[in-house]
Amino acid sequence: xxxxxxxxxxxxxxxxQLLKESQSPDTSTxxxxxxxxxxxxxxxxxxxxxxxVLTKLKSEDEPTRSLSGLILKNNVKAxxxxxxxxxxxFIKSECLQNIGDxxxxxxxxxxxxxxxxxxKGELQNWPELLPKLCLLxxxxxxxxxxxxxxxxxxxxEDSAEILDSDILDRPLNIMIPKFLxxxxxxxxxxxxxxxxxxxxxxxxxxxxxxxxxxxFIENLFALATDEEPEVRKNVCRALVMLLEVRLDRLLPHMHxxxxxxxxxxxxxxENVALEACEFWLTLAEQPVCKEVLCGHLSQLTPVLVNGMKxxxxxxxxxxxxxxxxxxIPDNEQDIRPRFHRSRTxxxxxxxxxxxxxxxxxxxxxxxxxxxxxxxxxxxSAAALDVLANVFRDDLLLHLLPLLKELLFHPEWVVKxxxxxxxxxxxxxxxxxxxxxxxxLIPHLVQCLSDKKALVRSxxxxxxxxxxxxxxxxxxxxxxxxxxxxxxxxxxxxxxxxQEAACSAFATLEEEACTELVPYLxxxxxxxxxxxSKYQHKNLLILYDAIGTLADSVGHHLNKPEYIQxxxxxxxxxxxxxxxxxxDLFPLLECLSSVATxxxxxxxxxxEPVYQRCVNLVQKxxxxxxxxxxxxxxYEAPDKDFMIVALDLLSGLAEGLGGTxxxxxxxxxxxxxxxxCMQDKMPEVRQSSxxxxxxxxxxxxxxxxxxxxxxxxxxxxxxxxxxxxxCNNATWAIGEISIQMGSEMQPxxxxxxxxxxxxxxxxxxxxxxxxxxxxxxxRLGYVCPQEVAPMLQQFIRPWCTSLRNIRDNEExxxxxxxxxxxxSVNPGGVVQxxxxxxxxxxxxxxxxxxxRDMFYKILHGFKNQVGExxxxxxxxxxxxxxxxxxxxxxxx
Numbered sequence: 001x002x003x004x005x006x007x008x009x010x011x012x013x014x015x016x017q018l019l020k021e022s023q024s025p026d027t028s029t030x031x032x033x034x035x036x037x038x039x040x041x042x043x044x045x046x047x048x049x050x051x052x053v054l055t056k057l058k059s060e061d062e063p064t065r066s067l068s069g070l071i072l073k074n075n076v077k078a079x080x081x082x083x084x085x086x087x088x089x090f091i092k093s094e095c096l097q098n099i100g101d102x103x104x105x106x107x108x109x110x111x112x113x114x115x116x117x118x119x120k121g122e123l124q125n126w127p128e129l130l131p132k133l134c135l136l137x138x139x140x141x142x143x144x145x146x147x148x149x150x151x152x153x154x155x156x157e158d159s160a161e162i163l164d165s166d167i168l169d170r171p172l173n174i175m176i177p178k179f180l181x182x183x184x185x186x187x188x189x190x191x192x193x194x195x196x197x198x199x200x201x202x203x204x205x206x207x208x209x210x211x212x213x214x215x216f217i218e219n220l221f222a223l224a225t226d227e228e229p230e231v232r233k234n235v236c237r238a239l240v241m242l243l244e245v246r247l248d249r250l251l252p253h254m255h256x257x258x259x260x261x262x263x264x265x266x267x268x269x270e271n272v273a274l275e276a277c278e279f280w281l282t283l284a285e286q287p288v289c290k291e292v293l294c295g296h297l298s299q300l301t302p303v304l305v306n307g308m309k310x311x312x313x314x315x316x317x318x319x320x321x322x323x324x325x326x327x328i329p330d331n332e333q334d335i336r337p338r339f340h341r342s343r344t345x346x347x348x349x350x351x352x353x354x355x356x357x358x359x360x361x362x363x364x365x366x367x368x369x370x371x372x373x374x375x376x377x378x379x380s381a382a383a384l385d386v387l388a389n390v391f392r393d394d395l396l397l398h399l400l401p402l403l404k405e406l407l408f409h410p411e412w413v414v415k416x417x418x419x420x421x422x423x424x425x426x427x428x429x430x431x432x433x434x435x436x437x438x439x440l441i442p443h444l445v446q447c448l449s450d451k452k453a454l455v456r457s458x459x460x461x462x463x464x465x466x467x468x469x470x471x472x473x474x475x476x477x478x479x480x481x482x483x484x485x486x487x488x489x490x491x492x493x494x495x496x497x498q499e500a501a502c503s504a505f506a507t508l509e510e511e512a513c514t515e516l517v518p519y520l521x522x523x524x525x526x527x528x529x530x531x532s533k534y535q536h537k538n539l540l541i542l543y544d545a546i547g548t549l550a551d552s553v554g555h556h557l558n559k560p561e562y563i564q565x566x567x568x569x570x571x572x573x574x575x576x577x578x579x580x581x582x583d584l585f586p587l588l589e590c591l592s593s594v595a596t597x598x599x600x601x602x603x604x605x606x607e608p609v610y611q612r613c614v615n616l617v618q619k620x621x622x623x624x625x626x627x628x629x630x631x632x633x634y635e636a637p638d639k640d641f642m643i644v645a646l647d648l649l650s651g652l653a654e655g656l657g658g659t660x661x662x663x664x665x666x667x668x669x670x671x672x673x674x675x676c677m678q679d680k681m682p683e684v685r686q687s688s689x690x691x692x693x694x695x696x697x698x699x700x701x702x703x704x705x706x707x708x709x710x711x712x713x714x715x716x717x718x719x720x721x722x723x724x725x726c727n728n729a730t731w732a733i734g735e736i737s738i739q740m741g742s743e744m745q746p747x748x749x750x751x752x753x754x755x756x757x758x759x760x761x762x763x764x765x766x767x768x769x770x771x772x773x774x775x776x777x778r779l780g781y782v783c784p785q786e787v788a789p790m791l792q793q794f795i796r797p798w799c800t801s802l803r804n805i806r807d808n809e810e811x812x813x814x815x816x817x818x819x820x821x822x823s824v825n826p827g828g829v830v831q832x833x834x835x836x837x838x839x840x841x842x843x844x845x846x847x848x849x850x851r852d853m854f855y856k857i858l859h860g861f862k863n864q865v866g867e868x869x870x871x872x873x874x875x876x877x878x879x880x881x882x883x884x885x886x887x888x889x890x891x
Contacts, residue, residue, distance in 0.1 A: 005045070005090055007052050015040075015049050019064050019071075037071065044084050047075055051091045054109060055098040062105050069109035073116045080120045092117065096132055099151060100144030107147040115154035123155075123162055130155075130171050134178055142187065149182075149193035156200040164206045172201065172208035180212060183219040188228030195223070195234035202241040213249055217242070221253075224260055229269035236264055236275035243282045254292045262296065265303050270311070270376055277307060277379040284386035297391065301398040304387075305406070307380030308424075309417040310454070314377065320454045324493040330536040340585050340640055342683050343647045343690040344724050345731040347770045347805045381424045388428025396432045399425065407443065412452045419447060419455065423462030430469070437469055441478050448485040453492075457500035460489055464504035467511040475515055483508065483519060487526040490545075495538060498530070502541040506548040513552045520553065524565045531569040536583075539573075543586040546570075547593035557594070558601040567605055570594070574609070579616060579641075588613075588644045592651030599655045610652055610663045616645035617672045624679075639681050646676065646687035653694035661699040669695075670706050677713045682722045689717070689728035693735045700739040707736065711747040718754035720761060720768065727768045730755065734775035737782050738813060748779055748786040755779075756790055759797045769801040777802075777814025780821040788821035791828025799835035803842040812850060815843075819853040826860075833861060834876065841884040851888075858891045 018040075022033040040046045053060060053068035072091070080088070095114050101107050118129060133155075136148035152175075156163065163172050175197075182194035198216060201209040209216065216238075223235050239257060242250055250257060264276035280300065283289050293300070310320065319325070388395050399421065406418025422440070426433070433440075444466075447459040463470075463482060470478045486508065489501035509516060516523060527549070530542050546566070550557055557566075570591065577584050591609060595602045623637035649669070653660050664670075673695075676688035692710065696703050703710075717729040733751055737744045758764060759772045776794060780787035798818065805811055822829050822836075829836055840854045862870045874882060874891070885891050 005048050005052075005086070007049055012049060012052070012057075015046075015053065015068075016060070016064070019053070019067050022067065023063065041075060041079065044087060047072055047083060047087050048090055050075070051094045054106065054113075055094045055101070062103050066105050066109045069106075069113055073109075073113050076113070076116050076120065080117065088117075092126060092129075096129075099133075099136060099147040100139065100141055101147065102143055107143065108150060111147060111151040111154060114151045115158055118155050119158045123159060123168060130168075130175070134175060137178065137182065146187070146189055146193070149190060149197070153193050153196050156197045160200045160204060160206075164201070164204070164208065170208065172206060176201070176208045176212055180215055180219055183223060188226065188231055191223065191226065192228060192230040192234055195220070195231065195238060199234060199238050199241065202238065202245060205245050210246075213246060217249060217253075229267070229272050232264065232267065232269070233272045233275045236261070236272060236279065240275065240278045240282050243279065243286065247286060247288065251288070251292075258293065258296050262299055262303060265307065265380075273307065274374070274376045274379055277304075277376060277383060280304065280383035281379065281386060284383065284390050289387075289390050293387075294391070294394070297395065298398050300387075301395065302402060304380045304384045305399070305402055305417065305421055307376050308384070308420050309413055310377060311375075314375065315413070315454070318454065318496070320452075322494075323451075323453050325495050326493045326498070326533065326535070328495075328535070330495075332536070335537045335540070340589065340644050340647075342643055342687050342724065343650055343728070344686070344767065345690055345693060345728055345771065346767045347774075347808075347810070377420075381420055384421065384424040385427065388425040391428070393429055393432030395425065396429050399429075400436075407440075412450070412455055415447075415450075416452070416455045416458055419444065419458050419462050423458070423465045426462070426465035433466075434469065437466065441466065441470060441482070445478075445481050445485050448489055453494035453497050456489060456492065456494070456497045460486065460497070460500035460504040464507040467504075467508045470508075471511045471515060475518075479512065479515065480519075483516075483523075487523065490526055490530055491533060495535060498534065498538045499541055502530075502538060502545045506541075506545045509545070509548045509552040514554075514556065516549070517553055517556045520556065520562060521565075523549065524562055528565050528569055531573075540583065540586045543590035547586075547590035550590075550593040550597035554597050555599065557597045558599060560601075563598065563601050566594070571605060571608075574612075579612075579619065582638075582640075584616075585640060585644045588648045592648040595648070595651045595655040597655070599657075600659070602652075602655055603659060606652060606656060606660075607663065610649070610660070610667070613645040613649050613652075614667050614669055614672065617642050617649075617676065618668075620645075621672060621675050639679070639684055642676065643683050643687045646673075646684070646691050650687070650691045650694045653691065653698040657698050660695075661702070664695065664699050664702045670702060674706065674709060674713075677710065677717075682725045685717060686722075686725045686728050689714070689725070689732045693728065693732035696732065696735040696739055703736075704739070707740065707747070711736075711750055715750035715754065718751060718758065720758050720764060723765055723768055726758070727771055730758070730768070730771045730775050734771070734778040734810070737775070737778040741782050744779065744782050745786060748783050752776075752779065752787060752790065756794050759794050759801070766801070766804075769797070770805055773798045773801045774810045774814040777817035779817070781813055781817030784817075784820045784824045787817075788824035788828065791821050791825050792831070795829050796832040796835050799832070799839035803839045807844050807846065811843075812847065815839075815846070816850060816853065819850075819857060822857055834873070837877070837885060838881055840889075841881050855889050858885065858889050862891050 018033055018036060021029055022037075024030065050068045050072035054065050054072065057065060076083075076091075083091075091113075095110050095117075098110050099107065099114070101110065114129070118126065123129065133148045133152050136144050137152075139145050139148070162168060163175070164170070179194045179197045182190055185191050185194065198209065220235050220238055223231055226232055226235070239250070239261070261276050261279045265273055265280070267273040267276065283293060310318070314320075403418055403421060406414055406421065409415045409418065422444075441463070444459055444463050448456055448463070450456050450459070463486070470482055473479070486501055486505050489497055490505060492498050492501060527542065527546055531539070534542055557563075570587070573583075573587060574591070577587065595606075595609075620637045620639060620642035623634070624639070626634040627636045673688050673692060676684050677692070679685055679688075692703070711733075714729045714733050717725055720726050733755075740747075755772050755776050759769060759776065764772075776787065776798060795818075802811060802814060818836075837858070840858070843850075843854075846854065865873065870891070874885075877885070
């Protein structure tokens with residue numbers, strides 16, 4: 001038995017002194033404490049002193065002891081692998097002996113320390129930990145039981161996977177039955193810990209839990225009306241997760257569970273109500289939702305609607321009583337990081353060119369996003385939104401009587417919640433709402449000037465959810481009054497209203513597109529005036545509204561008087577911002593849209609913008625190289641700067657076309673692109689391939705000398721695991737083929753096999769399929785001898801993926817390619833000829849020479865097989881296809 005470690009008195013006093021000082025509010029004191037702590041880490045037994053203060057020095061005050069433990073926890077996180085064995089053993093044994101300290105603060109600190117050691121991969125090297133903690137659960141002493149459970153709960157949270165693996169010999173087989181025994185414990189805190197521990201294993205369908213699923217559910221039901229809110233909250237959380245993974249086990253009890261959740265959604269304790277409200281969100285995703293819930297809709301609807309009112313605490317946190325705050329600068333902490341959506345090159349579809357696979361990401365999170373992000377109001381609104389999508393107009397039966405009362409209620413909080421309800425159901429109940437909209441929309445437009453800022457802001461959002469309908473009506477009826485009022489709200493004296501109005505206006509712009517052209521001067525007046533008015537956060541949203549306007553009206557923005565209004569304030573901001581300022585992101589995105597819309601009108605502003613983008617790319621690459629060679633000396637760069645800059649360069653190339661040529665000639669952009677195309681970060685590669693395609697279209701003479709270097713890189717990026725990278729690389733290869741012509745021949749082998757593989761993969765997203773088909777067609781157009789032999793391997797998916805896109809240049813070149821390949825290898829198409837016929841029929845009006853190519857192939861095939869066979873063959877055609885081919889091609 002080695003003798004116990006004892007602290008040196010002088011050293012101990014020194015450390016206590018430090019711990020006291022570190023509680024001082026003065027920052028310079030804190031900095032010097034930090035430095036001295038770092039120096040003390042050089043001494044192997046420094047950590048012994050820290051654990052000694054935490055567990056043995058009972059004469060000290062609790063905050064100091066706890067702080068000692070937290071500093072030790074940070075040391076464990078940073079340096080645990082360098083602790084001498086004696087030190088880590090001493091810490092471990094002290095922790096286990098003191099998990100039941102009489103002070104809740106010390107117990108919690110010891111628990112955090114234990115779980116931090118455990119999470120350093122130490123569960124394997126501390127085999128006695130779990131058995132010992134489980135043993136302590138049975139202690140007569142409440143503090144010990146509670147301390148051990150607190151630690152176990154954290155271990156279950158942090159290490160759920162490893163607890164269920166063979167590495168530890170499956171301790172859960174013992175732990176889960178053990179936890180279940182404590183569901184009936186007399187202490188609410190212990191009951192709550194026990195459920196929380198088991199809850200960690202539901203979502204992963206851990207086998208040890210699945211074996212005990214029935215006793216688990218029975219025990220949950222027994223605690224359903226526990227007097228302790230924390231227990232009820234954990235019961236609700238368990239039921240929500242079980243709904244996702246073991247619906248089969250809940251179904252027999254579904255009626256009672258729904259009744260129970262209805263009560264809990266109205267729980268006095270908001271945290272319980274919030275957990276319960278998640279149940280409706282999860283249930284809405286289950287196929288059984290309609291049948292199990294339809295009988296309860298009349299009860300559920302008022303409960304959700306009631307949950308959508310602001311609570312008093314929300315209103316205080318939202319400063320809902322402050323009407324005018326436009327002059328108060330923003331708190332920088334409140335500004336959320338924005339995410340740049342990198343460029344993905346997509347085909348225009350029939351209809352409106354909106355991408356199906358881009359999920360709307362701005363559903364119900366547009367209102368009040370500064371308070372605790374998720375609360376009962378938001379959860380209730382989200383639940384109503386998804387249920388409206390499940391029940392459609394059946395939900396309106398229960399809602400309409402309530403809505404009448406809410407929307408005209410004298411209390412603003414109630415009226416506000418009614419307007420939120422109206423917005424939440426907009427998507428699911430649209431059809432059923434249409435008869436009421438001619439009355440409702442004018443009422444909402446009036447609410448835009450309500451005296452309460454929170455009413456004005458929610459009304460902006462709700463109106464944006466009905467923008468699609470507004471735009472479908474004659475513009476003078478609703479669009480004009482709505483736009484007039486929304487523009488006033490953009491200049492509101494309340495920042496939250498400004499923000500809601502700007503976001504709503506951006507949605508309206510996307511829906512209205514060129515309908516806005518008559519009002520452009522008026523719109524720009526407002527947006528430009530907002531520049532001088534807005535604080536930091538809303539300025540970022542304003543950029544977005546301007547960019548969206550440019551995307552929506554396109555070349556109609558290219559008028560000298562509009563350019564005069566818009567460009568000076570944008571360029572002024574551009575000049576004020578430093579290269580390190582993240583505000584460049586939304587401004588660059590905005591300028592990118594503006595450049596694309598203005599085209600030649602952007603020329604006067606082009607050079608400084610182009611130069612700066614090239615500099616941003618160069619700076620970021622240089623910083624990345626420094627960081628790679630000396631990570632301890634240099635920071636890793638924020639590559640978003642480079643990504644956004646590449647995307648703006650793409651926008652310039654697309655907008656300015658050939659006129660960008662002299663700028664490219666005078667810069668090293670191609671060298672920089674060569675580096676970006678090989679970056680580790682997929683988004684950087686994605687944006688550099690988009691730029692490569694755009695420069696190929698705009699000024700191929702500068703790209704051509706680099707093709708031998710670029711093509712192998714493009715070939716290695718045809719990996720459909722990274723959809724967007726693969727998509728942009730594919731598109732760039734197609735653009736390059738068109739420019740290279742027959743000189744593409746040496747490169748075909750680098751890419752063709754991957755492209756054929758992608759087009760034949762199941763579940764490939766539509767955009768990637770279309771781009772792959774176009775690129776294969778273009779390669780075949782310029783190098784038919786190389787590509788035609790593989791015709792049979794891709795003709796069928798090729799035809800099915802291109803029948804849905806509208807006539808355009810890309811489709812034209814792709815079909816010329818397929819016709820050329822068919823003439824080289826007619827046998828390759830024979831088995832799938834019906835698909836080719838269908839694809840040809842998808843053209844509305846092909847150019848004359850392309851129509852001739854189709855004519856020749858169709859008639860050639862018909863003559864080849866003979867009249868009778870052709871008739872038998874064409875009898876399989878659906879009637880519209882038969883008629884089109886007869887009308888256009890006489891077959």
